[in-house]
Amino acid sequence: MSTSSTAFADKPASTPDFCTGIQYYGPAWPDYDNMAKSAVIAEGKSAIAAVDDRAVYQTLLGADALRYVTLQVCGSKGSGHPGGFASSAEVHASLMMLGHTNIVTEVGHHAPGFYSSMFLDGSLKEMNIHNMADFMARFREKHGLLGHLSGAIPGILAPAGPLGQGQHFAMAGAYLHRNKLFPVTIGDGGMGEPYVLNSMMHFHTAYPDVTNFLPTLIWNGYSQEHHSMVSLHTNEQMINYWKGHGFENVFLVNAKDFDDSKQSGEYVDSTQFSFKQRLAFTRKVLETVDQAAKSAMGGKLTVFIIKQLKGAGVHALGAKSHNLYPKDTLDQPHMMDALKRRALPEQAWKIVHENFSRAGGGPAVKTSVTETELKINHLPAFSMQDFAKGESAVPATAMGALVAQMGKSDARFVVTNADGNEASAMKNINDALKIRHPTTDDAYNQSPNGQVYEPLNEDACAGFAAALSLFGSRALWLSYESFAINGWPIIQTVTQAMAELRRKTPSIVCMFTAGALEQGRNGWTHQRPEIENYFAAMMRNGNVYPLFPCDANAIQAAYEYATGSYNKGMVIIASKSPLPVYMTLSDARTAMTRGAATIYESSTGKKGTVVFAVTGDMVLLPVFEARTQLEKDGYRVRIVAVLNPRQLYRPTDLAWDTVSEQDNNFMSDSSFDKLFDGDMLMAVSGGPSAPLEPVLLRTRAAKRDTMCWKRGETTASAGELMAFNGITADSMIKRVKSLLG
Numbered sequence: 001m002s003t004s005s006t007a008f009a010d011k012p013a014s015t016p017d018f019c020t021g022i023q024y025y026g027p028a029w030p031d032y033d034n035m036a037k038s039a040v041i042a043e044g045k046s047a048i049a050a051v052d053d054r055a056v057y058q059t060l061l062g063a064d065a066l067r068y069v070t071l072q073v074c075g076s077k078g079s080g081h082p083g084g085f086a087s088s089a090e091v092h093a094s095l096m097m098l099g100h101t102n103i104v105t106e107v108g109h110h111a112p113g114f115y116s117s118m119f120l121d122g123s124l125k126e127m128n129i130h131n132m133a134d135f136m137a138r139f140r141e142k143h144g145l146l147g148h149l150s151g152a153i154p155g156i157l158a159p160a161g162p163l164g165q166g167q168h169f170a171m172a173g174a175y176l177h178r179n180k181l182f183p184v185t186i187g188d189g190g191m192g193e194p195y196v197l198n199s200m201m202h203f204h205t206a207y208p209d210v211t212n213f214l215p216t217l218i219w220n221g222y223s224q225e226h227h228s229m230v231s232l233h234t235n236e237q238m239i240n241y242w243k244g245h246g247f248e249n250v251f252l253v254n255a256k257d258f259d260d261s262k263q264s265g266e267y268v269d270s271t272q273f274s275f276k277q278r279l280a281f282t283r284k285v286l287e288t289v290d291q292a293a294k295s296a297m298g299g300k301l302t303v304f305i306i307k308q309l310k311g312a313g314v315h316a317l318g319a320k321s322h323n324l325y326p327k328d329t330l331d332q333p334h335m336m337d338a339l340k341r342r343a344l345p346e347q348a349w350k351i352v353h354e355n356f357s358r359a360g361g362g363p364a365v366k367t368s369v370t371e372t373e374l375k376i377n378h379l380p381a382f383s384m385q386d387f388a389k390g391e392s393a394v395p396a397t398a399m400g401a402l403v404a405q406m407g408k409s410d411a412r413f414v415v416t417n418a419d420g421n422e423a424s425a426m427k428n429i430n431d432a433l434k435i436r437h438p439t440t441d442d443a444y445n446q447s448p449n450g451q452v453y454e455p456l457n458e459d460a461c462a463g464f465a466a467a468l469s470l471f472g473s474r475a476l477w478l479s480y481e482s483f484a485i486n487g488w489p490i491i492q493t494v495t496q497a498m499a500e501l502r503r504k505t506p507s508i509v510c511m512f513t514a515g516a517l518e519q520g521r522n523g524w525t526h527q528r529p530e531i532e533n534y535f536a537a538m539m540r541n542g543n544v545y546p547l548f549p550c551d552a553n554a555i556q557a558a559y560e561y562a563t564g565s566y567n568k569g570m571v572i573i574a575s576k577s578p579l580p581v582y583m584t585l586s587d588a589r590t591a592m593t594r595g596a597a598t599i600y601e602s603s604t605g606k607k608g609t610v611v612f613a614v615t616g617d618m619v620l621l622p623v624f625e626a627r628t629q630l631e632k633d634g635y636r637v638r639i640v641a642v643l644n645p646r647q648l649y650r651p652t653d654l655a656w657d658t659v660s661e662q663d664n665n666f667m668s669d670s671s672f673d674k675l676f677d678g679d680m681l682m683a684v685s686g687g688p689s690a691p692l693e694p695v696l697l698r699t700r701a702a703k704r705d706t707m708c709w710k711r712g713e714t715t716a717s718a719g720e721l722m723a724f725n726g727i728t729a730d731s732m733i734k735r736v737k738s739l740l741g
Helices: 054-074 089-096 108-120 125-126 134-136 166-176 193-207 235-243 275-297 331-342 346-359 395-409 427-435 458-470 488-500 530-541 551-563 585-594 621-630 669-676 692-696 718-724 729-740
Strands: 182-187 211-221 249-256 302-306 415-419 476-478 510-513 545-546 569-573 596-601 609-615 636-642 681-686 702-708
Touching: 054 089, 054 108, 054 134, 054 275, 054 331, 054 346, 089 108, 089 182, 089 211, 089 346, 108 125, 108 134, 108 182, 108 346, 108 530, 134 415, 166 182, 166 193, 166 211, 166 235, 166 458, 193 458, 211 275, 235 249, 249 275, 275 302, 395 427, 395 510, 395 551, 415 458, 458 476, 458 488, 458 510, 476 621, 488 510, 488 530, 488 569, 510 530, 510 551, 530 545, 530 569, 530 692, 545 551, 545 609, 551 569, 551 585, 585 596, 596 621, 596 669, 609 621, 609 692, 609 729, 621 729, 636 669, 669 692, 669 718, 681 692, 681 729, 692 702, 702 729
Parallel strands: 182 211, 211 302, 249 302, 415 476, 476 510, 510 569, 545 569, 609 636, 609 681, 681 702
Antiparallel strands: 596 636
């Protein structure tokens, strides 16, 4: 419907206070007094009673209100992304009117539309955003509404940044809350990433009874700067694409079927239809979304697809509508014209607000599942094995015993792993918790009710575990260190969200086995410890903790420490090989909290004190070998295991005071000096050197050096691989003597 509009310098007296700042209002729509006399979602109700004429009319009001607010808030900064959300407006409004308000998205560029929804339902009042002027002032500003979604924004369930992540949050929500629907909007620009549907297909195979999530494809023909990769698909091809991934019911509504404005091309803008056809299109969307929602809640894997041109109803169409540039400000003719086309009658804003604020039982800030802390079982009192010093034990297996106890005490707990626990010496997890699989087979620990989730995709593993943690449940992602990079971006997204949350949630816990040194025969494809530099850089965020247990006792302390924490990213890195035990369980617990501990010190030595600061477990073997020779040569040697380097930073090094669930338990200077003071400091790692940065920053030793990973190679043993990288006892001894003389 195209209307002329009148600009107002001030808010008309008849409009609600939240309209202060709205730039344009339009004349009443046809039959407005009859169809919008009062909100169709009655007070005390959470959804429309039926898909009737009034419900359709007011759903269209809601869709245009979303478009208008989205475009004006983006125009206020000449920045932001209105086009993709604009083509989804009828779907979003329909979901709201039907009471399904736990909506997530994989499209970070839909952020201004989701913020507009939170503005219209009143949720943003929690941030002191009370009217349109406040909304514009806080959009894309510090302490305001960031450019892409964050779970910290009132009413927003989950972050959205990199494509291909949103479905994990929807599936986690569905897993944890079986009586609610979790729609997730997916842009066709992201459909070039096959793991979006792959991950849902695997999830459905593992959890066939959890279908209460509803992928909602916004098929608008365009990506960010060009046509989408599926823009040439026919409707039949698109339907078959989803059916080929296990979707039983595929509902598709094509705007072109309702076009009476003679638009060319397969993708059309419904806002250019006649008013009658706009209502017909909206009715079809509302009816079909209702059918899709009931199908999903009724036990069938379901998708809803809306096919409508990108940018429908805003300042431009196609990829040109994707984002605003500095020239796209509210005083520009093309922006003013676009806003006038979407301007609502002043009385309509009250109707839209009442409908949206009642949908789902109240504003999203009060009713979204992530706005309250999920009740979970207390942590079990772990039964730990205190290995004797000098004993040989497998760190990974020691941790696996605790993971098994966790799963037995918490039925919702999920372990994810792409490469298999047995390959990481953690078969004890599979023995206790079973791999979730439709084929029951005791020989392979398979059961349809297992708690070990094994899609062969690290993104799917990391995504489901991270989403469960963000939504308030415990989970664990296990991987080979070399493959973890494939799933790490979503962990980064979630830990950043956890840093901002207004509620407590269990930390996301990861454990990466089979470090580079254990992967000689596999060669460099399995030797990628450089990811530890990624973790090390993220320590400065303030809520990320790479943990380096030095033995089987320390890894038990690490898992206990990690699972007892909140709103953090905990990364445990350890070996799957039998290795010496260096500290008691009690000492390990203390060291994990403090950050480091001395595991060996010479009693004498006249040529000077050499301090080895070490992250890792297997790499301690050549360190102790070097110790023996250095002591014979008259040096005093202290070996310090750096278990939790985050605690060794200075408080000013990290943004610890900007995050939720703050931790300022940094090691004091006096305690640090007792550990690391010497004539020479040798920082040693089986991986890269970055995790040892806090030690190198604070040490007072005049002489210092590092020995660490360089690059991978195929070798017959860990010792040969360490030698290739120069991490040998002989190399350490030569470095010491060259520096100390």
